[in-house]
Amino acid sequence: MGSNLGSKRLVVGAHYGSRDWLSQRVTAALIALFTLVVLVQLLLPGEIGYVKWAGIFAPQWMKFLTLVVVVALGLHAWVGVRDIWMDYVKPAGVRLALQVFTIVWLVGCVGWAVQVIWRL
C-alpha cells in the first residue's frame, strides 16, 4: 500500500469496487439470517405481545447478534445509497453533501438502535 499513496494512488483497474461488492453481500446475508432468527422466535407458540417480543431481544447472544446486524445494516445501506448518489448525482459538491447527509443519517440511526438494544 505504501507505493500507492498520493500521486501514485491507483484509481483504475480491476477489483476496484470488489471490497464494497463483497461487504454488501456479506452484510446482506447477516441481515437475512437475523430476519429468520427473529421470525422463527416470533412464530413459536405463545401470544404475540410485549413479553414475548422483549423476551426475544433479552438473551446476551441475541444482543450480540442484533448489534452485529445493526452495524452490518449501516454498512450495507452506506454502500447502496452511495451507489445511488454516484449513479444520478454528478456535481461533486452536491454529491459530497448528500454523502455527508447519508453518513450522519446512518450513524445516527445505528447509534440510536445500539442504545435501544443495550439499555434493556
Next chain:
Amino acid sequence: MANTLKERPVYRNIHISQILTYRLPLAGVVSILHRISGALLFLLLPFVVWLLDNSLTSEISFDRFASAFTSGIGVLPGGFIKLVCLGLIWAYLHHMIAGLRYLWMDVTHRMSKADGRISALITLALSLLLTVALGAKLFGLY
C-alpha cells in the same frame, strides 16, 4: 456520414424521470424496484428505529407503539401509519427476496435471459403475495 446516422439517445443509467417510460424486461423491473425499495428503507430508517425503541423499551412504550396504528402519532393518523408500514413491509420483502436472487445468481452463475426472467417473476410474485398477506393482517382483515 454524420447526417445519415440517426441520433440515438444514450442511457448510461436509467434516470429517475425515465422509470415510468423506459420499457424494461422483468429482471429490469425487479432491479429498479430493488433500488427504490432500498432507498425507501433508508429514508424510513429513523421510523423503524422509533418502532424498535417503543416496542422494546417498556410496557408503557409498547402501548404507545401499539396505539400508533390506531390513534396515530401526533398529527399523523393511525391509518397513515398503517400505510407507511405497508410500504415498509413491501420494501423489506422485495429488497430481501430480490437480494437473495442476486446471491443465488452469484453462487450458481445462472444468468441466462430465461433464468433471469423466471427468477424475476418468482421474486415479484412472492414479495407481492406476502405483502398482501401481511397487509391484510395489518389492516385487521383476519
